[in-house]
Amino acid sequence: MTCPYEPSAAPGRHSGGLLTAEGPQGMETADGQWPLVLDPLVRRLDEETRQLRAAGPLVRVEMLGVRAWTITQHAEARRLLTDTRLVKDINQWTLWQTGEVTREWPLIGMIDSGRSMFTVDGAEHRRLRTKTAQAITPRRLEELRPVIEQITHQLLDEVATRGAEGGQVDLKSVFALPLPMSVISVLMGVDPQLHPRLHRLYKAFFSTQTPQEERHAVIEELDALYLDMVREKTARPTDDLTSALIQADQGGEPLTETEVAGNLQAMVAAGHETTISLILNSVRALLTHPEQLRLVLDGEVSWDAVIEEALRWDTPATHLLMRFASEDIEVGDGVIPKGDGVVMSYRAIGWDERQHGANADTFDITRPTPVRHISFGHGPHICPGAALSRVEAGIALPALFERFPRLRFAVPVEEIVNQPVLTQNDLRNFPVFLDG
Numbered sequence: 092m093t094c095p096y097e098p099s100a101a102p103g104r105h106s107g108g109l110l111t112a113e114g115p116q117g118m119e120t121a122d123g124q125w126p127l128v129l130d131p132l133v134r135r136l137d138e139e140t141r142q143l144r145a146a147g148p149l150v151r152v153e154m155l156g157v158r159a160w161t162i163t164q165h166a167e168a169r170r171l172l173t174d175t176r177l178v179k180d181i182n183q184w185t186l187w188q189t190g191e192v193t194r195e196w197p198l199i200g201m202i203d204s205g206r207s208m209f210t211v212d213g214a215e216h217r218r219l220r221t222k223t224a225q226a227i228t229p230r231r232l233e234e235l236r237p238v239i240e241q242i243t244h245q246l247l248d249e250v251a252t253r254g255a256e257g258g259q260v261d262l263k264s265v266f267a268l269p270l271p272m273s274v275i276s277v278l279m280g281v282d283p284q285l286h287p288r289l290h291r292l293y294k295a296f297f298s299t300q301t302p303q304e305e306r307h308a309v310i311e312e313l314d315a316l317y318l319d320m321v322r323e324k325t326a327r328p329t330d331d332l333t334s335a336l337i338q339a340d341q342g343g344e345p346l347t348e349t350e351v352a353g354n355l356q357a358m359v360a361a362g363h364e365t366t367i368s369l370i371l372n373s374v375r376a377l378l379t380h381p382e383q384l385r386l387v388l389d390g391e392v393s394w395d396a397v398i399e400e401a402l403r404w405d406t407p408a409t410h411l412l413m414r415f416a417s418e419d420i421e422v423g424d425g426v427i428p429k430g431d432g433v434v435m436s437y438r439a440i441g442w443d444e445r446q447h448g449a450n451a452d453t454f455d456i457t458r459p460t461p462v463r464h465i466s467f468g469h470g471p472h473i474c475p476g477a478a479l480s481r482v483e484a485g486i487a488l489p490a491l492f493e494r495f496p497r498l499r500f501a502v503p504v505e506e507i508v509n510q511p512v513l514t515q516n517d518l519r520n521f522p523v524f525l526d527g
């Protein structure tokens with residue numbers, strides 16, 4: 092197999108500083124191949140997804156100068172996501188132990204994000220996660236539904252106002268971006284006045300183009316903001332999940348201030364960043380497949396089917412960073428050596444023909460079998476917010492098309508492109524005409 096990508100032009104020059112001309116020790120492929128270099132600007136996501144699929148199930152990738160393995164197959168991913176030898180603890184990472192990866196690596200915030208349910212395993216993970224997960228079950232979410240409906244309709248009013256003169260409206264900034272942040276804020280008890288600041292901070296946090304000093308400042312600001320929030324709610328509890336996490340005794344072991352802050356941070360970041368993509372990617376898929384949109388508007392196919400297919404075909408979490416092999420782990424014909432980093436490439440996983448059939452790379456809401464994707468992950472870390480995101484998209488999408496049944500792109504669809512965000516499938520903007 093030949094590698095479709097050129098090695099990085101100047102290995103070792105990247106701020107990660109990891110690659111020498113020969114490649115770091117123990118990281119060269121047995122057959123001398125270079126890894127697939129993922130484009131930090133995400134200019135060809137579909138092409139990259141195909142290349143990952145073709146090279147799978149275990150593929151060597153380079154992400155902003157750092158090498159890791161990625162998993163591109165549904166069955167292997169499922170298996171590995173319940174394999175306890177694959178752990179979240181960054182201290183198991185050889186490149187971290189040797190100092191080859193430092194906080195200067197632009198993606199470090201995706202891994203070393205502080206102690207939370209996202210970064211620990213085993214019994215401690217259950218201790219950190221259970222209370223939060225229980226608060227977002229489908230049954231508990233019924234209470235949030237009217238709130239989500241109200242936020243959705245308010246935002247759609249704003250969309251209508253902006254498009255009143257027949258001009259174009261950015262469906263991202265006016266609808267898909269504020270909706271998830273508003274919803275997660277109600278659940279967690281985040282002050283709406285912080286929204287503009289949080290939008291700005293997360294945009295900088297996720298972008299590969301953010302200068303390093305700014306990125307450090309952004310992470311510091313986010314950490315301080317959430318810690319303040321937890322302290323404030325400790326002093327004056329309110330009716331939200333953050334206050335509940337502070338007060339819960341977790342079987343005699345209450346969560347510490349930093350643990351609550353870590354969970355809060357993870358929930359806001361995840362609830363915000365991923366659901367924007369779910370909404371916009373669904374709209375884009377429908378507008379580029381008008382015959383399928385027709386089926387939905389005529390009630391022939393459910394909105395649930397649209398959402399599950401969008402989750403599979405154009406999933407929000409392109410690459411999920413990162414787990415570490417605490418021992419050598421065999422995958423297919425290969426081995427992940429102990430101490431190496433492992434990424435789950437959910438977009439490629441969603442295109443697995445073995446799981447979804449020969450047309451896995453096409454959007455088709457009429458698939459005969461229910462779509463069994465793992466875009467929310469699998470195993471102990473499976474997305475605790477999955478039901479919430481389904482409720483949000485399940486309200487937002489029908490409401491949008493009911494209000495604007497003639498919604499259409501205001502620019503050629505090729506101009507609707509990804510943000511420079513390597514790990515998330517996030518669009519820059521989404522100009523539409525409402526047409527009445």
Ligand code: STR
Nearest residue numbers: 200201202204209356357360361365408
């Ligand atoms: C962002 C930075 C932060 O403060 C906390 C977290 C933990 C949860 C992470 C989040 C991160 C990045 C986006 C993630 C989310 C969990 C799910 C979400 C990875 C690192 C996805 O994109 C699926």
